[in-house]
Amino acid sequence: MGNRIVELQGQIKQGLGTLTSNEELERDGAAQTEQARSKRETDGAIDQAAGTVEEKVGDVTGDTETELKGKARQVEGNIERTG
Numbered sequence: 001m002g003n004r005i006v007e008l009q010g011q012i013k014q015g016l017g018t019l020t021s022n023e024e025l026e027r028d029g030a031a032q033t034e035q036a037r038s039k040r041e042t043d044g045a046i047d048q049a050a051g052t053v054e055e056k057v058g059d060v061t062g063d064t065e066t067e068l069k070g071k072a073r074q075v076e077g078n079i080e081r082t083g
Contacts, residue, residue, distance in 0.1 A: 003036045003037075003039050003040035003043065003080075004036070004040060004083055006032065006035075006036040007032075007033050007036035007037050007040065007083075009032065010028075010029045010030070010031070010032030010033030010034075010035075010036060011029065011033050012029070013025060013026075013028060013029030013032060014026050014028075014029025014030045014032075014033060015029070016029070017029055037083075040080060040081065040083060041081050043077075043080055043081075044077045044078065044079070044080035044081025044082070045077065045081055046077070047073055047074075047076055047077030047080060047081075048073075048074050048077035048078055048081065049077075050073060050077075051069075051070045051071065051072070051073030051074035051075075051076070051077055052070065052074060053070070054066060054067075054069055054070030054073060055067050055070030055071050055074065056070070057070070058070055
């Protein structure tokens with residue numbers, strides 16, 4: 001959630017820069033938005049991949065709890081990735 005807030009702050013900063021014709025503020029906002037978006041998507045993808053591994057380990061070992069935890073982590077990663 002933190003990355004999404006930083007992303008929104010960057011969008012606001014970028015918009016203010018556009019409204020006030022402040023190119024530096026606009027560029028800073030755009031950079032902040034892109035950096036936060038990239039981090040959010042990367043973190044989500046990592047969680048999805050880790051969840052897939054956890055699910056497969058649970059499946060192979062017959063541990064239903066681990067398998068379900070892996071599936072839940074995949075969903076959490078997808079939610080984080082997509083924002």
